[in-house]
Amino acid sequence: MEGNILEPAKYKRIVLKLSGESLAGDQGFGINPTVVEDIAKQIKKIREHGVDVAIVVGGGNIWRGLAGSAKGMDRATADYMGMMATVMNALALQDALEKLDVDTRVQTAIEMRQVAEPYIRRKAIRHMEKGRVVIFGAGTGNPYFSTDTTAALRAAEIEADVILMAKKGTDGIYDSDPNKNANAKKFDSLTYIEILNKGLHVMDTTATSLCMDNKIPLLVFNIDDHENIFRAALGEEIGTTVGGEE
Template sequence: MALPKYRRVILKLSGEALAGNKGYGIDPEVVASISAQIKEIVSHNVQVAVVVGGGNIWRGVAGSTKGMDRATADYMGMLATIINSLALQDGLAKQDVDSRVQTAIEMREVAEPYIRRRAIRHLEKGRVVIFAAGTGNPYFSTDTTAALRAAEIEAEVILMAKMVNGVYDSDPMKNENARKFDRLTYIDLINRGLAVMDTTATSLCMDNCIPLVVFNLNEKGNIMKAVLGESVGTYIGGDMVG
């Protein structure tokens, strides 16, 4: 059995990924597939934390552009991430994977409050920890949440699950001649304006030397390949050495 390259990881899932082909809401089949893939890497003794977006239900930025107060819109987005996190927890339970949802906004009836040491202890016991409600503050994306939590729990990598198989110089859905990058640096992301994560999140990763692996979630087995350190998607780090 191949040994994992990473022992503690953050898996970043977009809310849209949970919607599948429906485009909105939560597709139980997609949740089941993701849960099965998480189970596979947990069985390799990899400690897994997950950050889920809420774009399949609500986007704070979209609401604010239509006149809604930005802070209010962002708090609504945080609640959407909690809905997604509970759905993922249910999917993991069906795979007999023990998990905990920790929220940055306290709601003890449905989830634990985020406590760094408790989160690390859960990971050490083999439980999957799902971080919900972003950072608990408006104006910060779930990408920033992933970078922040990765630094706090000392994760070795952030696995960015996308709908495309890596990072391109332009949108591959619109440009058939778009060029895919196998490796990039954090500075490349910022200077080229590549839409992998926002600048705040990229800067956090750069400052804390947390590499990123961007890959296609729709291809089953890619999460495992990323954990094993196989060439999948695009690797992003401080230099060109993966």
């Protein structure tokens, strides 16, 4: 991909949605520093093209609120624990980026000033205008909302051109689980209303509706090859594109 270094990027401002599992690598849990460093290198390449980068990271590699709730834990408490997990991932990613000389700021929806800034929309935009990568931690700050919804909300707030949704184990959106059904059909493009009508589990319905209402395009692609992050940001036709129009 080094030969593409001078190619113009398709987008001016992106929100990259990373699952917590993507930071765990093959070990499946926790944070794998080698994997995080490799992802950070791709983000650096995107920044070198002048693209504003905001990142929303999940926490499923450390804790899943829904899993805790299913085992009897209070749902709100379980979700707040999940928000803490996303902050741990955000700090790990920040550390990896800054070791590559990429200026980075973590903003959290729950205040924890000793380790991160509180989320302030105008400040986040200003950071990106100055060339800094902004990582949004702690979800929306509210239980019962997923980090997919966070990505949709933050993308609308900062007026991002697209949400790049990196998925492990799948290279786009299918009509059924390709890991269970060998005849699963992959979609090259969809609309949000089709996702809702077909009951496709791309993101939760709150996030899907938020993207649809605000006409935010979505690109779902495979992160098993970390270079796909760079390819997606440059606008290569990989994965599945979801239109921003109703």
